[in-house]
Amino acid sequence: MNVLVDCMGMTCPIPVVEARKALKIAAEGDVLEVHVDNRTSVENLEKMARQMGLASRLETVSDGEFVVSIEAGPAAAGISCAPMSFGNGTVVVVGSDKLGEGDGRLGRTLMKGFLYALLEQDELPTAILFYNAGAKLTTEDSESLGDLRTLAERGVEILTCGTCLNHYELTDKLAVGSITNMYTICEKQMTAGRLVKL
Numbered sequence: 236m237n238v239l240v241d242c243m244g245m246t247c248p249i250p251v252v253e254a255r256k257a258l259k260i261a262a263e264g265d266v267l268e269v270h271v272d273n274r275t276s277v278e279n280l281e282k283m284a285r286q287m288g289l290a291s292r293l294e295t296v297s298d299g300e301f302v303v304s305i306e307a308g309p310a311a312a313g314i315s316c317a318p319m320s321f322g323n324g325t326v327v328v329v330g331s332d333k334l335g336e337g338d339g340r341l342g343r344t345l346m347k348g349f350l351y352a353l354l355e356q357d358e359l360p361t362a363i364l365f366y367n368a369g370a371k372l373t374t375e376d377s378e379s380l381g382d383l384r385t386l387a388e389r390g391v392e393i394l395t396c397g398t399c400l401n402h403y404e405l406t407d408k409l410a411v412g413s414i415t416n417m418y419t420i421c422e423k424q425m426t427a428g429r430l431v432k433l
Contacts, residue, residue, distance in 0.1 A: 236262070240269040242276065243300065247398045248418030250276040251283055254305065258287075261307035269303045275397035275406070277301050279416040324361030326427035327353070328420075329369035334433060346372070349433070350379045350386075359391050360431070364420050365412075366396035369433075374400075374408040383411045396420060 240257050242250040250271050257267050269280055277293060280303040284291035294302040333342025334349055350372070353360070363386070365373050372379050373395045387393050393412025400406040400414065424430055 236265050238265055238267050240267055242269055242271045244272060245276075246273070247275055247279060247396070247416040248421070251279050251416055251418045254280055254283065254303075258289075258305070258307055263307055263309060265307045267305045267307065269305065271301050271303065272299050273401070274301075275401055275414065275416070277303055278397060278414055279418075280305070282413075282415075324427065325358070325429040325431060326423050327360045327363045328424065328430065328432045329363060329365045329372065330367045330433065332368045332371045343378075346433070347378050347382075350382045354382050354386055359386065359389055361427075362392040362394060362423055363412075364394050364396075364415075364423060366399050366417075366420060368399075368403075370395050370399040370403060370405065373411050374405045375410045376408070377410070380410055387411055394419065394423070 238257055238261060240250075240253050242253055245253075250269060254267060254269050257269075261267065271277060271280070281291050281293065284303075284305045289308050290306045292304045294304070296302060329346075331342075332346060333339055334345035335342055363383075371377060373383060373393060374380075377383070383393055394415040395409060395412060397406070397414040397416060400409060406414075
């Protein structure tokens with residue numbers, strides 16, 4: 236059976252949340268047809284399907300309408316709307332490209348220093364979440380790109396808010412880690428053993 240999930244006009248993380256709700260009550264073999272109007276939602280839905288081991292397919296209806304079809308499988312029956320567990324690691328949350336208040340140039344220098352110092356710690360975080368102006372730090376022109384790439388190579392998950400990249404017109408310039416959505420950003424913080432917010 237095909238199940239229509241109309242998320243046109245809805246921004247992150249609503250399409251992911253609505254798709255998860257629909258999958259929770261779907262029967263194995265049902266196909267969710269999630270209608271969205273932006274590429275960020277498409278990417279987030281496809282990523283969610285991959286993480287859940289579910290097949291997905293994208294149909295581009297027009298420049299402003301996409302349909303992500305997700306086939307419900309055995310994994311769907313066990314979905315909970317409660318947060319998934321990611322262990323008790325440290326999660327660092329970066330909401331700005333500057334550290335602290337005051338002079339912006341100084342703040343950018345301090346942020347660069349912090350990310351370098353983070354790389355030198357004996358215990359690395361499990362994930363670093365970037366949103367709002369913090370999203371600029373994971374893009375091509377970032378002075379911290381080298382340090383962030385090294386952190387990623389050492390197993391630190393680097394996640395950047397897709398809505399924020401779109402807002403700053405930087406989606407095509409993401410240079411480390413992957414795009415995520417506010418549902419996952421919330422989920423990672425709620426399940427962290429320790430949270431460091433900048």
